Amino acid sequence: MAAHRTRRRVEFRDTDAAGIMHFSTFFVYMEQAEHELLRSVGLSVLEHDDEGILSWPRVSASCDYRRPLRFEDEFEIETRIERLGEKSITFACRFLHEGQEAAAGRLTAVCCRFPEGRPPQSIPIPPRIADELRRYVDNG
Amino acid sequence: MAAHRTRRRVEFRDTDAAGIMHFSTFFVYMEQAEHELLRSVGLSVLEHDDEGILSWPRVSASCDYRRPLRFEDEFEIETRIERLGEKSITFACRFLHEGQEAAAGRLTAVCCRFPEGRPPQSIPIPPRIADELRRYVDNG
Amino acid sequence: MAAHRTRRRVEFRDTDAAGIMHFSTFFVYMEQAEHELLRSVGLSVLEHDDEGILSWPRVSASCDYRRPLRFEDEFEIETRIERLGEKSITFACRFLHEGQEAAAGRLTAVCCRFPEGRPPQSIPIPPRIADELRRYVDNG
Amino acid sequence: MAAHRTRRRVEFRDTDAAGIMHFSTFFVYMEQAEHELLRSVGLSVLEHDDEGILSWPRVSASCDYRRPLRFEDEFEIETRIERLGEKSITFACRFLHEGQEAAAGRLTAVCCRFPEGRPPQSIPIPPRIADELRRYVDNG
Numbered sequence: 001m002a003a004h005r006t007r008r009r010v011e012f013r014d015t016d017a018a019g020i021m022h023f024s025t026f027f028v029y030m031e032q033a034e035h036e037l038l039r040s041v042g043l044s045v046l047e048h049d050d051e052g053i054l055s056w057p058r059v060s061a062s063c064d065y066r067r068p069l070r071f072e073d074e075f076e077i078e079t080r081i082e083r084l085g086e087k088s089i090t091f092a093c094r095f096l097h098e099g100q101e102a103a104a105g106r107l108t109a110v111c112c113r114f115p116e117g118r119p120p121q122s123i124p125i126p127p128r129i130a131d132e133l134r135r136y137v138d139n140g
Numbered sequence: 141m142a143a144h145r146t147r148r149r150v151e152f153r154d155t156d157a158a159g160i161m162h163f164s165t166f167f168v169y170m171e172q173a174e175h176e177l178l179r180s181v182g183l184s185v186l187e188h189d190d191e192g193i194l195s196w197p198r199v200s201a202s203c204d205y206r207r208p209l210r211f212e213d214e215f216e217i218e219t220r221i222e223r224l225g226e227k228s229i230t231f232a233c234r235f236l237h238e239g240q241e242a243a244a245g246r247l248t249a250v251c252c253r254f255p256e257g258r259p260p261q262s263i264p265i266p267p268r269i270a271d272e273l274r275r276y277v278d279n280g
Numbered sequence: 281m282a283a284h285r286t287r288r289r290v291e292f293r294d295t296d297a298a299g300i301m302h303f304s305t306f307f308v309y310m311e312q313a314e315h316e317l318l319r320s321v322g323l324s325v326l327e328h329d330d331e332g333i334l335s336w337p338r339v340s341a342s343c344d345y346r347r348p349l350r351f352e353d354e355f356e357i358e359t360r361i362e363r364l365g366e367k368s369i370t371f372a373c374r375f376l377h378e379g380q381e382a383a384a385g386r387l388t389a390v391c392c393r394f395p396e397g398r399p400p401q402s403i404p405i406p407p408r409i410a411d412e413l414r415r416y417v418d419n420g
Numbered sequence: 421m422a423a424h425r426t427r428r429r430v431e432f433r434d435t436d437a438a439g440i441m442h443f444s445t446f447f448v449y450m451e452q453a454e455h456e457l458l459r460s461v462g463l464s465v466l467e468h469d470d471e472g473i474l475s476w477p478r479v480s481a482s483c484d485y486r487r488p489l490r491f492e493d494e495f496e497i498e499t500r501i502e503r504l505g506e507k508s509i510t511f512a513c514r515f516l517h518e519g520q521e522a523a524a525g526r527l528t529a530v531c532c533r534f535p536e537g538r539p540p541q542s543i544p545i546p547p548r549i550a551d552e553l554r555r556y557v558d559n560g
Contacts, residue, residue, distance in 0.1 A: 012455060012465065013304060013448045015297035017186070017351050022293055023198040024171070027164035028433045035432060035492075044492065045432065046157070058163040062202035071297050072455075072464065152315060152325065153308045153442055157435035157491050164433065168293045175292060175352075184352065185292065211437050212315075212324065297466070303478040304447040311444070326437070338443040342482035 004037040004079045004136055010069050020068035027061055030093045030105050033077040037091070041132035056109035057120055059088065063105035073097055080138040084130060087111050087122045092138065144177040144219045144276055150209050160208035167201055170233045170245050173217040177231070181272035196249035197260055199228070203245035213237055220278040224270060227251050227262045232278065284317040284359045284416055290349050300348035307341055310373045310385050313357040317371070321412040336389035337400055339368065343385035353377055360418040364410060367391050367402045372418065424457040424499045424556055430489050440488035447481055450513045450525050453497040457511070461552035476529035477540055479508070483525030493517055500558040504550060507531050507542045512558065 008029060016022040035045050047054040069075055075097040082092040088110045095103040111129075112120035125133075148169060156162040175185050187194040209215055215237040222232040228250045235243040251269075252260035265273075288309060296302040315325050327334040349355055355377040362372040368390045375383040391409075392400035428449060436442040455465050467474040489495055495517045502512040508530045515523040531549075532540035545553075 011448070011452050012296055013302055013451065016292055017295035017297070017299045018195065018197075019297045023201055024164050024167040024293065027167060028431070031164070031433065032431050039492075046491065055158065057158075057208070058205055060202070060204045061163055062200070064200045065198055068197070071466065072459075151308075151312050152436055153311065153444065155437035156432055157437070157439045159437045162433055168291075171293065172291050179352075186351065211326065212319075298475065298477075303481055304444050304451070307444040307447060335438065337438075337488070338485055340482070340484045341443055342480070344480045345478055348477070 002135060004033065004040060006033055006036050006077050006079075008032070008075060008077065010071050010073045010075070012071055015071050020070055021073075023063070023065060026063050026065070026095065026103050026105060027107075029077055029095070030061070030063070030079075030091070030107050033079045033093055034091050034107060034109075037079050037136060041135070043129060043132060051113065052116075053114040054126075055112060055114065055120075056089070057112055058107060058109050060108045061106070063103055065103045067097065067100060067102045069095070069097055069102050075102060079136070081133055081136040082106065082138050084125070084133055084137050086124050089125070089133065142275060144173065144180060146173055146176050146217050146219075148172070148215060148217065150211050150213045150215070152211055155211050160210055161213075163203070163205060166203050166205070166235065166243050166245060167247075169217055169235070170201070170203070170219075170231070170247050173219045173233055174231050174247060174249075177219050177276060181275070183269060183272060191253065192256075193254040194266075195252060195254065195260075196229070197252055198247060198249050200248045201246070203243055205243045207237070207240060207242045209235070209237055209242050215242060219276070221273055221276045222246065222278050224265070224273055224277050226264050229265070229273065282415060284313065284320060286313055286316050286357050286359075288312070288355060288357065290351050290353045290355070292351055295351050300350055301353075303343070303345060306343050306345070306375065306383050306385060307387075309357055309375070310341070310343070310359075310371070310387050313359045313373055314371050314387060314389075317359050317416060321415070323409060323412060331393065332396075333394040334406075335392060335394065335400075336369070337392055338387060338389050340388045341385070343383055345383045347377070347380060347382045349375070349377055349382050355382060359416070361413055361416040362386065362418050364405070364413055364417050366404050369405070369413065422555060424453065424460060425496055426453055426456050426499075427494060427496050428452070430491050430493045430495070432491055435491050440490055441493075443483070443485060446483050446485070446515065446523050446525060447527075449497060449515070450481070450483070450499075450511070450527050453499045453513055454511050454527060454529075457499050457556060461555070463549060463552060471533065472536075473534040474546075475532060475534065475540075476509070477532055478527060478529050480528045481526070483523055485523045487517070487520060487522045489515070489517055489522050495522060499556070501553055501556045502526065502558050504545070504553055504557050506544050509545070509553065 078094045083090040090108045218234045223230040230248045251265045358374045363370040370388045498514045503510040510528045
């Protein structure tokens with residue numbers, strides 16, 4: 001079991017008039033980390049295959065904030081798969097700055113097909129995808 | 141007890157390549173609703189008084205998504221104060237579109253002073269503020 | 281000839297660590313004003329008709345900044361059509377705060393069809409659309 | 421004379437319902453490139469020195485769009501200083517994707533002091549800063 005790690009720097013547009021990274025921006029970075037994790041095993045969050053489009057609508061997102069991040073701070077996002085269900089995945093992300101946890105969040109997404117002109121339909125995660133993701137599953 | 145209500149329209153920049161309002165954008169609108177609620181009782185999220193700056197850093201945020209919102213959809217945000225603690229407030233927001241709940245989220249913020257050159261310090265919510273906010277407290 | 285007018289308030293997410301509305305945000309508001317102008321004459325920036333999708337990719341955008349806008353400032357966006365060409369439109373926007381111009385920008389968009397699997401193709405603006413828009417054309 | 425180069429990938433939040441990177445996002449990336457260029461010569465866009473704060477409010481920004489960028493496209497931003505004036509700098513940025521120009525923009529910023537409680541005041545660019553920046557000045 002391994003965490004996926006990526007580094008970012010707080011960009012100026014990420015900040016707000018309180019001088020810190022805006023709380024909504026952590027969700028944008030959690031998604032970037034999720035997509036990088038998927039790319040690291042050859043997957044994309046938006047796949048086209050023989051049966052059409054396969055993607056992952058979010059059903060819930062949450063974040064707890066411990067310390068503010070400021071303009072130009074470098075931070076690491078450490079992502080694990082907390083739960084690999086039959087139809088959904090829960091990613092757990094920690095934001096680390098100078099060795100301390102700045103925030104920790106979760107993102108739960110459901111595996112869906114997108115039939116033309118109808119609402120997305122959840123499906124079991126295809127085995128080829130589940131197999132690739134297993135390396136990031138947290139058994140801690 | 142009353143909910144605070146405000147209306148918005150999904151703007152083009154709120155959408156993403158999946159054609160729906162991006163999940164992080166719900167947090168931006170929850171904050172807009174919170175600030176409108178504060179203004180409705182004569183408060184601001186950033187106050188300057190005799191003792192300096194008083195503001196409300198976030199300690200947690202979460203959202204559950206039920207139905208997607210699309211470009212130009214009009215929606216209502218219904219905000220209640222779920223918990224008015226000694227030092228913190230939890231706002232609960234529902235996103236309603238055509239009578240159905242599209243999403244529901246929570247935002248918890250802590251009342252803080254910002255001493256020059258030191259980290260924010262949590263303080264008891266001043267009575268004049270707690271009194272104004274009581275009308276939005278959910279006793280349901 | 282009339283300008284289209286709409287009002288907004290600087291939201292917290294619009295600001296940055298310099299305490300003012302971020303310069304990129306003016307473009308987001310210019311687009312909101314453009315879309316409101318289109319709606320005011322019964323049009324949408326993204327139309328589906330018998331021949332498929334009709335939309336307006338941007339070819340250029342610019343803005344000059346004169347005075348900063350701050351959190352909770354109310355401002356007006358005044359939009360005119362500076363040029364209604366055969367295939368393109370140039371919108372001119374002024375941002376007004378307390379009677380003074382905070383910024384002024386331009387947005388040029390081209391009328392396009394989106395053929396399946398091929399790049400967008402510019403077409404002459406359909407007469408029914410040009411007719412509706414003429415009321416906002418600046419002959420000043 | 422050298423251009424500063426940096427690479428980015430189109431993130432999901434950068435896209436809109438038209439499936440492409442939103443036109444306003446190019447300005448956010450132009451600013452990231454500017455800040456990286458400044459860091460590459462040991463400068464920050466927000467400096468604190470003996471005389472207080474030194475920063476660079478924008479006076480104008482513009483961008484011309486030639487080809488759309490899509491989710492997960494990698495692109496390069498090539499930045500030059502087009503004009504190093506007495507009090508202002510104009511950065512010119514090109515967005516390159518697979519060897520072709522996707523967009524080209526300009527950003528003009530003015531060197532300012534921020535006196536307590538008064539509007540920013542433009543000042544001549546300090547020689548130590550102008551000297552560092554000269555290597556990026558385009559004499560082409």
